[in-house]
Amino acid sequence: MSEKNLPGWLKPALELGPILGFFVAYLILKDRIFTIGGTEYEGFIIVTALFVPVLLAAMGVLWWLTGHLSKMQIVTVVMVVVFGGLTVWFNDGSFFKMKPTIIYLIFGGVLGFGLLRGTSYLQALMDSMLPLTDEGWMILTRRLTMFFIGLAVLNELIWRTQTETMWVYFKTFGLTAAIFVFFMTQGRLFEAHSTEDKDATDTSD
Structure with a gap:
């Protein structure tokens, strides 16, 4: 299925x-x-x-x-x-609390490594989901790399300085909301670098 x-x-x-x-x-x-x-x-x-x-x-x-x-x-x-x-x-419990830090550092590190090679690994993963130009993918990848690194730092600050309950709330709702807001704020990028109009024009021709 x-x-x-x-x-x-x-x-x-x-x-x-x-x-x-x-x-x-x-x-x-x-x-x-x-x-x-x-x-x-x-x-x-x-x-x-x-x-x-x-x-x-x-x-x-x-x-x-x-x-x-x-x-x-x-x-x-x-x-x-x-x-x-x-x-x-x-x-x-410290091990489980640092898990998001490691995950986001891995994601950010992999995307950053791709950028150093001049390519977008994000495009390879999500190309069928988001119709963007190559330049658009590179911009989105740079932003997402920094975003993941920022989340890793934020998670470290929360679990090391706040209560356990505060971290659980942050992990359950804060991280999920942050990712949602990140993609919602990329509207201009998606519009400026979308290939949908071009594809439609090519099809009509």
């Missing part, structure tokens, strides 16, 4: 459902202490341990339905498993 054949609500539900589930579970369990095998675990650790298999299940269903996952989704899943596992193994 292709993404086009999926119900409009299903893909966002599979992508965002685990994150919202993490948020709700954290609010319920954050003040509780669980003793497992003689070791005490805070609610945050337990919620993290539950989040990993839930995310894996959601991405497994998405892969089963569509036949593929994006590279960004694969990297995110791997990072969740690695840092979620370290969080539970060492009973230390």
Whole structure:
């Protein structure tokens, strides 16, 4: 089954459902202490341990339905498993809190490496989704590279200086909203470098 054949609500539900589930579970369990095998675990650790298999299940269903996952989704899943596992193994929530930092640095680093080579890796990933000129892709890639680096720095500042609850709110809503706002503010770029009008003209000719 292709993404086009999926119900409009299903893909966002599979992508965002685990994150919202993490948020709700954290609010319920954050003040509780669980003793497992003689070791005490805070609610945050337990919620993290539950989040990993839930995310894996959601991405497994998405892969089963569509036949593929994006590279960004694969990297995110791997990072969740690695840092979620370290969080539970060492009973230390710091590992999971630094996960977004590592993910955004990886994304920013890969895009930045492509820019140094004079190419846009973003275009290779999203060319079918956004009809932009080569120049438009380069501009968007430069902006997104800096944006990812900025998110990495912001995440570090939040989890190291604010309360755990503040970080959970930031992770659940702040990062998602930031990405949404970023793309919403690229309207002029999309309009100025769109290839849609050109394609339509070529077709009519």
